Amino acid sequence: MKVGIIGSGIGALASAIELKHLGLEVHVFEANMQIGGKIVEQKLGEYRFDMGPSVFTEPHLLQDLLWRLDRAQEFPFHQLKESCRYFYNDGQQLQMPVGNAQVAQTFATHFGEDALKTKKYLDRIAQNYKAIYPVFIQISLHRVKHLLGKPLLIALSRLFKYGLHQTMHAANRQQFKNPKSAQILDRLATYNGSSPYLAPAMLNIIAQLELNEGPALPVGGMVQITKRPHELAFQHGVQFHTNERVTEILHHNKRVTGLQTQKASYSFDIVVSNMDIHYTYEQLLPTIKAPQFLLKQEKSSSAVVFYWGINKSFETLGVHNIFFAEDYKAEFKAIFETKTLYDDPTVYVHISSKVEKQDAPAGKENWFVMVNAPINIGQDWDHEIQLLRSRILEKLSKSLGTAIEPLIEVEQINEPRLIDARYSGKQGSIYGNASNNVFSAFLRHPNFSKQLKGLYFAGVTVHPGGGIPLAINSAKIVARCVKEDYPNLQK
Numbered sequence: 145m146k147v148g149i150i151g152s153g154i155g156a157l158a159s160a161i162e163l164k165h166l167g168l169e170v171h172v173f174e175a176n177m178q179i180g181g182k183i184v185e186q187k188l189g190e191y192r193f194d195m196g197p198s199v200f201t202e203p204h205l206l207q208d209l210l211w212r213l214d215r216a217q218e219f220p221f222h223q224l225k226e227s228c229r230y231f232y233n234d235g236q237q238l239q240m241p242v243g244n245a246q247v248a249q250t251f252a253t254h255f256g257e258d259a260l261k262t263k264k265y266l267d268r269i270a271q272n273y274k275a276i277y278p279v280f281i282q283i284s285l286h287r288v289k290h291l292l293g294k295p296l297l298i299a300l301s302r303l304f305k306y307g308l309h310q311t312m313h314a315a316n317r318q319q320f321k322n323p324k325s326a327q328i329l330d331r332l333a334t335y336n337g338s339s340p341y342l343a344p345a346m347l348n349i350i351a352q353l354e355l356n357e358g359p360a361l362p363v364g365g366m367v368q369i370t371k372r373p374h375e376l377a378f379q380h381g382v383q384f385h386t387n388e389r390v391t392e393i394l395h396h397n398k399r400v401t402g403l404q405t406q407k408a409s410y411s412f413d414i415v416v417s418n419m420d421i422h423y424t425y426e427q428l429l430p431t432i433k434a435p436q437f438l439l440k441q442e443k444s445s446s447a448v449v450f451y452w453g454i455n456k457s458f459e460t461l462g463v464h465n466i467f468f469a470e471d472y473k474a475e476f477k478a479i480f481e482t483k484t485l486y487d488d489p490t491v492y493v494h495i496s497s498k499v500e501k502q503d504a505p506a507g508k509e510n511w512f513v514m515v516n517a518p519i520n521i522g523q524d525w526d527h528e529i530q531l532l533r534s535r536i537l538e539k540l541s542k543s544l545g546t547a548i549e550p551l552i553e554v555e556q557i558n559e560p561r562l563i564d565a566r567y568s569g570k571q572g573s574i575y576g577n578a579s580n581n582v583f584s585a586f587l588r589h590p591n592f593s594k595q596l597k598g599l600y601f602a603g604v605t606v607h608p609g610g611g612i613p614l615a616i617n618s619a620k621i622v623a624r625c626v627k628e629d630y631p632n633l634q635k
């Protein structure tokens with residue numbers, strides 16, 4: 145049997161490996177010249193930048209993926225000892241260590257929280273994570289046989305007890321006396337492009353990965369997350385067609401028959417779309433009725449990123465750094481309600497060269513400077529981005545006590561219009577739908593089509609949701625569904 149995959153993001157590459165493992169002939173079609181979707185790199189002068197994701201958790205998922213085709217493959221990574229450094233407008237700074245006990249102690253020292261109470265809260269989050277993960281992340285919510293069994297009951301009981309009756313922020317604010325403590329957990333809503341003031345409290349489970357397990361950084365940079373699976377899949381016979389945009393999913397009698405690209409027409413028994421689900425229906429399936437209710441859900445946030453080669457090294461900075469907004473609620477209101485760039489934004493600075501020394505010359509650093517942004521609804525981005533740039537420079541210069549602008553040696557900018565144009569993220573959204581309501585987990589598109597046999601979906605715009613680990617899980621779910629739908633496959 146032959147499989148055609150649309151796109152080459154991590155969800156697509158993981159699908160390619162999973163389906164190759166099942167013995168299928170796999171072809172991957174990528175509209176861009178580079179394989180990897182949003183996980184690609186770029187060299188600017190002497191600096192190397194990862195252009196998309198910078199936060200990487202659950203590295204074992206990458207290892208397991210490589211092992212699917214070759215047990216000798218290793219996926220080396222640095223396990224970071226601190227998750228992030230935090231900077232506040234009032235001058236307070238702190239480094240967040242990894243591990244619930246250490247985090248609780250840090251909250252006690254810097255924010256005056258009760259360490260025991262904090263530890264209990266974080267441990268409960270860990271329990272919620274363990275209960276939720278097997279049901280809401282690892283299987284399809286849209287197939288009864290995936291759901292049957294005790295794990296569902298355990299997950300639902302925790303969901304109803306801790307996850308649905310309040311927002312992330314309400315739960316965190318109730319727990320902590322200092323608003324700065326709540327802000328650190330609230331921030332994790334942005335890991336799937338949502339607002340902590342709207343997203344259900346269950347999303348606090350992200351703290352298990354960020355605060356308790358801690359982030360990792362692949363040896364060789366984030367780009368290895370797509371580079372390694374690409375190389376391995378290629379060695380095992382997956383065929384890659386770059387610079388070849390798919391223009392239509394071909395179908396007949398309610399089953400897929402192939403793909404039409406800008407260059408040719410291909411026959412396939414199975415198609416997996418890694419393209420944003422919204423555009424998959426809009427552009428590739430013009431005669432199929434789209435599930436409008438799912439597609440019309442509020443979109444996740446976008447981002448504006450400045451890639452700066454900085455002619456100095458800053459000891460106060462780590463791999464991940466956050467310079468918080470004073471009024472966090474107002475910032476999310478700007479992103480999701482007024483769809484504007486907030487004037488005192490939370491600024492995230494990622495510096496891979498802190499660990500991967502070859503990413504910048506000695507004594508210099510590669511800064512990936514990002515703010516969360518609204519989706520593109522036709523704002524005057526050129527003007528807004530210039531304004532944002534000066535606000536960021538002012539904020540960072542003040543906080544670090546050094547004028548930053550004169551240190552910038554090379555610069556490139558990414559923004560919502562480019563995210564849409566380069567990676568087909570609807571209106572520049574990064575993760576498809578936001579998780580800004582209680583039922584959001586149930587309002588993502590399934591990993592298979594209910595209308596066309598042989599059509600599947602992987603990536604962050606479908607179930608289970610945003611982020612690299614979830615995209616890999618979406619591919620695993622696709623493989624399980626394919627096995628169920630085609631029981632004669634060899635594995």
Ligand SMILES: Cc1cc2nc3c(=O)[nH]c(=O)nc-3n(C[C@H](O)[C@H](O)[C@H](O)COP(=O)(O)OP(=O)(O)OC[C@H]3O[C@@H](n4cnc5c(N)ncnc54)[C@H](O)[C@@H]3O)c2cc1C
Pocket residue numbers: 150151152153154155156173174175176180181182183195196197198199200388389390391418419420447449514563566567568574602603604605610611612613615
């Ligand atoms: C600035 C930024 C920062 C981010 N930070 C993080 C982070 O720290 N951690 C994290 O986990 N995630 C982060 N993300 C989100 C991250 O990009 C995703 O988690 C992940 O990379 C998305 O993978 P995906 O499989 O959904 O596909 P994508 O990476 O979205 O790839 C889809 C691919 O499909 C291709 N395509 C689309 N339409 C067609 C077509 N018709 N024909 C052929 N090809 C097509 C596109 O060109 C693209 O290459 C970030 C994203 C951005 C933009």
